[in-house]
Amino acid sequence: MEYVKGLVCITCRRRYPPAPDRYLCSACGEKGLLDVDYDYPAIAGNWSREKLARCADYSLWRYLPLLPIDPETPRPAFALGWTPLLTAPRLARELGVQTVYIKDDGLNPTGSLKDRASAIAVVKAREAGASTIACSSTGNAASSLAGNIAASQGLKAVIFVPARAPQGKIAQLLIYGAKVISVEGDYQAAFLLSAAALDKWGWYNRNAAINPYLMEGKKTAVLELAEQLGWQLPDWLVVSVGDGCTIAGAGKALHDLAALGFIDKIPKLIGVQAAGCAPIYDAFVSGKPLSPAQENTLADSIAVGLPRNPEKALAAIRATDGVMVTVTDAEILAAMRMLGRTSGVFGEPASVAGLAGLAKLVQSGVVASEDTVAVVNTGNGLKDIKNALQAAGKPLSVPPELSALEQILEWS
Secondary structure, eight states, X not given: OTTEEEEEETTTOOEEOOOTTOOBOTXXXXXXXXXXXXXXXXXXXXXXXXXXXXXXXXSGGGGGGXXXXXXXXXXXXXXXXXXXXXXXXXXXXXXXXSEXXXXXXXXXXXXXTTHHHHHHHHHHHHHHTOSXXXXXXXXXXXXXXXXXXXXXXXXXXXXXXXXXXOHHHHHHHHHTTOEEEEESSOXXXXXXXXXXXXXXXXXXXXOTTTOTTHHHHHTHHHHHHHHHTTTOOOSEEEEEOSSSHHHHHHHHHHHHHHHTTSOSOOOEEEEEEETTBOHHHHHHHHOSOOOOOOOOOSOGGGOOSSOSOHHHHHHHHHHTTOEEEEEOHHHHHHHHHHHHHHHOOOBOHHHHHHHHHHHHHHHTTSSOTTOEEEEEEOBBGGGOHHHHHHHHOOOOOOOSOHXXXXXXXXXX
């Protein structure tokens, strides 16, 4: 925590010491989201791109100067971060843009970008002296927390999920040994019950929209992307949006890198929501305060009808002159096929919503044919086999006879 100056309320600008269990501004309540404030001149005096290049730790922990943790606190044993950055020329040609990069965070240990936030949560819980961590989740945050705790030992996880959570994610949670509470109703119902339980039992709060430290873990995906690109960033950076924490983390990463002089170009952020659950998009377009929305999409990981972190997300997009767009479930399913067919990456529905949004913005001319783009694949497609099969269709079925196979291959 050498470089952390404190926590700052994004509403009233009050400052607080960086206690590990400080979540919100005391004066502003739920509107008082906090941001971690770093001493950038001090970091720049002791850290550089050249020093980072000599670091042999290829995990998210290579960015310790930009993380709000005590370096001496035990960390999860997972090999977190440093996920592949792929160049996808076939995808770029099909979309009609110059270059597309895929940051494949579906290859983190539990299959999603949210492993990055959960790793920070486990460290901060230890710093707070907590024995139990809890959160509400549509699935990925929950499985990432349970996996990080399993890799750390000595901590317990209590997870609240809506009844619609995909079975693949539920299976992960149970295998990792978490106590799983399936809540009748939507994500909002799960969130409210988890909030009540957190208040009653005093567990450490892993809800990323409330805990200011977790966004700092999420931002490491973009810190890696920048380093992997040799600090030459693309014109656009695309992120699917649910509660807003991931795209807010992307914005924080770009702010950090610019403040340190590591980059001289900031890409425009593209935030993509499902058309059936787009409260942050609606607020972005209208300029009005956020209103709750229905959770009517198959993209469960971004089906958040009442996000708790819209202000940070909207600020990040606007600060980069970025845009937002919505996509239908049909466009999401088509993007799943496109991504797999052209790049060999299997993304879950919420993850490929970003690619679906990019395709729509290329078609409308917002993203030009000469532009370069990076897309963050936030979750592995194996998380949601039901919808993957809906996207891919059924296999060809034949009896074990060559003649039957010949007939199928002739028309297929």
